[in-house]
Amino acid sequence: MVHYIEELIREGEHQQQDFKFCITDSRKIARSLSAFANTDGGKLLIGVKDNGKIAGAKVEEEFHMIKAAADMYSRPKIAFESKVWQISGKNVLEITVPPSKKMPHYAENEKGKWLAYLRKDDENILANKVLLEVWKRKSKPIGTYLKYTETEAVLMEYLNRNQEISLNQYCRIAKISRYKAERILVKLICWNVIELNFYAGGTKYLIKREKISRI
Known part of the structure; x- marks a missing residue:
């Protein structure tokens, strides 16, 4: 045995x-x-x-x-x-x-x-800054407010045409600061709209699949 x-x-x-x-x-x-x-x-x-x-x-x-x-x-x-x-x-x-x-x-x-x-x-x-903030928010019993603007729309349109996007790519196509891009990504992850994928070379973001993940 x-x-x-x-x-x-x-x-x-x-x-x-x-x-x-x-x-x-x-x-x-x-x-x-x-x-x-x-x-x-x-x-x-x-x-x-x-x-x-x-x-x-x-x-x-x-x-x-x-x-x-x-x-x-x-x-x-x-x-x-x-x-x-x-x-x-x-x-x-x-x-x-x-x-x-x-x-x-x-x-x-x-x-x-x-x-x-x-x-x-x-x-x-x-863990990067985006994931750290997601963890912090998910550990608190409060909701996450999401205002859907043109900046979010640019991201979703890009992801509908392409499989994934990096933080730097998002900053470039949306013409926003790194800080603002990180805050938007955090909110969309907390809303289960997008998710993170980790590679040897860094982190990418993609539209959320059905499976629920802790990260």
Whole structure:
């Protein structure tokens, strides 16, 4: 019978799962906690190499590093559950982070700067200003007022002809400031009219698909 942890390892690393051979820096692991909490939640399997080989974890040491990441280097603090599994005499520490209702969660970097992350596929991506504002508004029990003007119409007409648009493109075709473009994009995302798509080279905006996403 296949062990529960072995079944998880077979899935590989993905949007809701990450492998860690060991933890040497609580600040760095806080990025993963932030990304999971800000997106759909996820699991860290500590004591597992990137290739899926079980190396074993020093459970007590690793747990304290995770605890520091969640309490000291995350703001607000990030809730998690932990469980120790033993396979062939080796320990694997499973850390489960639920999706949070207190977004955004920030992680402190080595320079003392607080940054928020999201999880995309198997990567932790730095959240931009638009997404941060969307998270803040969605966490508040107040509505978002949207006035539909020619500036919004320019955006929607462009997206109806083209699949997606970048922030810089929107500023250029609408002839508006970056600040104003960001505010409009935030409102349209909160209204579920458009959504974000993250690429290695940056962020694009497109007409909202039917599936509801936390980001």
